[in-house]
C-alpha cells in the first residue's frame with residue numbers, strides 16, 4: 001500500500017532540479033535581478049531561450065495586445081497567429097508544413113511519431129527503429145528520453161521505449177552501419193550537441209548521413225530545439241551544413257520565453273498527419289504563437305542574425321585569448337555562433353559558482369568539465385567585456 005501523506009515538513013516543489021541558491025525576480029535584456037535586488041549578467045539566456053534577451057520590447061508589446069484579445073480557443077478552430085507563424089517558419093526553412101506544441105521534448109516526440117507514421121504507411125516497416133547518437137539530448141518524455149543516448153538521463157526509468165538504436169556521433173562507421181541496417185526507419189540528430197558537451201557535428205559527416213538517408217528513402221530528423229532560432233548564426237544550423245532535413249524541430253527560443261515548440265516537415269512526410277492523427281490542447285495557442293510571430297518579426301527588423309555573428313566573433317576571439325593566457329586551465333574553446341563551450345581543467349561547476357557569487361555573472365555547464373556560454377544573441381561588446389573580465393578574474397584566482 002502507498003504511504004499516507006508525509007507529516008514531515010518538506011519543500012512543496014519536487015527536488016528534480018539542483019538549483020542555485022538565488023531567486024530570480026526580474027529580467028530585462030541581458031540582466032536579471034534576484035529577490036535581494038542583486039543584478040546579474042545572464043549569459044545563460046534561460047538555457048538558449050532568450051535570443052532577444054529578457055522581456056524584449058517588441059514581443060512584450062504584441063503579447064500585451066493579445067492578452068486583451070484572446071488567450072485560448074483550442075485547435076478545433078482556425079488560429080490566425082498560428083497560421084502566420086507556420087507561414088513564417090515554412091517560408092524560412094526547407095519544410096512545407098508545421099505542427100505546434102509546447103516544448104522541445106513534445107516537438108521531438110511529434111517528430112518521432114511522424115517518422116513512425118512514415119515507416120508504417122510508406123516504408124512498410126512498422127517494426128523498424130530510429131537511429132540517434134551517443135551524447136545526444138532530445139528531451140525527458142519517455143520516447144525522447146529513450147532517443148537521448150545518455151545513461152545518466154535514462155537510468156532508473158526503464159523499461160525504455162522500443163524502436164531506437166544508438167550509434168557514435170561524428171563517426172564514419174555510423175554511416176556504414178546505417179547503410180547496412182535494413183530496419184533503420186529514420187536518423188535523428190543535433191547539428192551541435194548542446195547538453196552533451198557543445199560538440200558541433202562534422203560537416204562532411206552530416207552530408208554523408210543526409211546522402212544515406214536520401215538513398216534509403218528514410219526521413220532525416222534534425223533536432224534544432226537548442227541550435228534553432230539563430231543561436232548558431234543562421235536561423236537554423238542545418239543551413240551551414242548544406243543539407244535539408246525532412247523533419248525539423250524547434251522550441252527553446254521560438255517564443256522568447258513563452259512556452260512553445262514546433263516540428264516542421266517536408267510535404268511527403270507532413271501530409272501523413274491527417275485530421276485526428278495527432279493533437280495538443282495548448283499547442284499553437286493564440287498567445288504562444290503571437291510570441292513566436294513577434295519573435296521572428298523582431299529577428300527580421302533588428303537583423304538579429306547579423307548581431308549574433310558579430311557578437312559570436314568577438315566573444316570567441318576573447319575566449320581564445322583567455323585560452324592562450326591560461327593554457328593549463330582552459331583546454332578548448334568550441335561551438336558555433338553563440339552556442340559556445342569551454343573545456344576547463346577544474347570542475348566546470350566551480351567556475352559557474354565563482355562567477356555567480358563573486359562577479360554576479362550567470363553561465364551554464366554542459367558536462368563536468370565544459371562551461372556553456374549562451375548570451376542573448378543581441379548582447380554587445382560591453383556585456384561581453386564584463387563577462388570576460390569576470391572570467392579572467394576567476395581563472396587568475398584558481
Ligand SMILES: *Cc1c(COP(=O)(O)O)cnc(C)c1O
Pocket residue numbers: 103104105106108137138139140190194195223224225226227251252
Ligand atoms: C532543451 C532541448 C530539448 C528538450 O526541450 P524541452 O523544452 O526541455 O522539452 C530537446 N532537444 C534539444 C537539443 C534540447 O537542447
